[in-house]
Structure formats: C-alpha cells, structure tokens
Amino acid sequence: MGDRAGEGTTLNNIGLFYYNLGYYVEALSYYEHSLAIRREVGDRAGEGTTLSNIGLVYGEQDEYEEAIAYYQQALTIAQELGLRSSEGFRTYLIGTFYVDLARYSEALETLQQAFFIMQELGEEDRMQWVQEWMKDALDGIRDSGSAADYQQQCQAVSQTTDIPLVELCPAE
Numbered sequence: 001m002g003d004r005a006g007e008g009t010t011l012n013n014i015g016l017f018y019y020n021l022g023y024y025v026e027a028l029s030y031y032e033h034s035l036a037i038r039r040e041v042g043d044r045a046g047e048g049t050t051l052s053n054i055g056l057v058y059g060e061q062d063e064y065e066e067a068i069a070y071y072q073q074a075l076t077i078a079q080e081l082g083l084r085s086s087e088g089f090r091t092y093l094i095g096t097f098y099v100d101l102a103r104y105s106e107a108l109e110t111l112q113q114a115f116f117i118m119q120e121l122g123e124e125d126r127m128q129w130v131q132e133w134m135k136d137a138l139d140g141i142r143d144s145g146s147a148a149d150y151q152q153q154c155q156a157v158s159q160t161t162d163i164p165l166v167e168l169c170p171a172e
Contacts, residue, residue, distance in 0.1 A: 005046070008037035012050050024057050031057070048077035052090060064097040071097070088117030092130050099137050102144070107137040108157060115161055131163060138169055 015030030031054045038046040055070035071094045078086040092114035098107035115130045134157060142150035154169035 004037055005041045005043055008034045008041065008043060008046055008050075011037065012046070012053065015050075015053060019053065019057060019060075024061060027057050028054065044077050044081060045083070048074045048081070048083070048086065051077070052086075052093075055093070059093070059097060062100070064101050068094055068097050084117060084121055085123070088114050088121065088123065089126065091117065092126065092133070095130070095137075096133050099133055099140065102140060104137045104140040104144070107140075108134060108153065111137065112157065112160060131167070134161075134163075135168060142169075 011030050011034035015027045015034060018024075018027035018030060031050050035047065035050045035054070038050055051070045051074035055067045055074065058064070058066035058070065071090050075087060075090040075094065078084075078090055091110055095107050095111035095114055098104070098110055111130050111134045115127060115134070118126045118130060138150065138154055138157065141153050150169070154165060157163070158165040158168050
C-alpha cells in the first residue's frame with residue numbers, strides 16, 4: 001500500500017516481539033530496518049523510539065558503551081522534540097549504564113539530571129528508580145574510593161536533590 005511510515009512502525013514492533021523473546025539478533029535486524037525507514041520518512045519520534053530499542057538490546061547483552069551511544073542519539077531527539085518524559089527516562093537509562101560500567105561520577109551526574117526532569121513532571125515512581133540507582137553509584141564510589149569522598153558525594157547529592165542523606169547513604 002506504500003505506507004512507509006506504517007512499515008517502519010510495524011518493523012519496530014516485530015523487533016520488540018523478538019526482543020521480548022530474547023532473540024536479540026533478530027530484534028536488531030528488525031530495528032535496523034525500522035530505523036532506516038523512519039529516517040527516510042522523517043519520523044523523528046519513531047526514530048527515537050527505535051534508537052532506544054536498539055540501546056535496550058545492547059544493554060541486555062552487557063554492551064553498555066553501544067547502549068549509551070544509541071540512547072544518546074535517542075535523547076537528542078527527545079530534547080529536540082520537547083518530549084520531556086522520554087528525555088527523563090532516556091537520561092535515567094544512560095545513568096544506569098554508567099553504573100554498570102563503574103563510571104560512578106558520570107552516573108551520578110546523569111542520574112541527577114534524570115531525577116530533576118522526573119521531579120518536574122511529577123513522575124514519583126520513576127524518581128524512586130533513579131534514587132535506587134543513585135545509591136548504587138554512591139556505593140560504587142564508596143567501594144572504590146575513600147570514605148571521605150563517599151561522604152562528600154552523599155552530601156552533595158542529598159543537598160541538590162533534597163533526598164534525605166539517610167536514604168541515600170545509610171549508616172553502616
């Protein structure tokens with residue numbers, strides 16, 4: 001029927017089906033085809049969705065650098081289109097990948113950005129997810145650095161986010 005936009009959406013959805021089954025090679029194949037079509041027809045929001053889905057596949061395979069690269073592209077699109085909820089969620093996922101890579105300072109900075117966006121939007125559940133990952137990043141700082149650096153980071157995050165210090169960094 002010549003509906004290229006619909007074709008791009010359908011290919012993305014088939015990719016999601018394969019992703020949910022754990023067939024990542026097949027999922028990537030469908031996502032890449034979908035991405036090409038979405039770019040061809042100028043579907044920027046759809047392009048962002050497909051880029052995010054590709055990032056998820058790489059994240060599931062512990063290929064965090066690749067996941068971040070795709071999420072950064074998707075984040076740029078969300079910012080261009082003013083999709084604040086997508087921007088917050090994509091920023092959050094990038095932060096989680098930084099934690100997985102043991103890049104704790106980058107993780108904290110990124111997760112705080114996500115927290116502020118979600119706070120602005122009143123996304124309380126998502127703010128809790130971000131807070132848990134901030135704790136993981138802070139734990140990583142504690143485990144890889146000095147106790148003084150850990151306490152300093154805990155206090156800084158607590159002050160900027162208004163999360164009680166005892167919730168972020170409970171006494172051992």
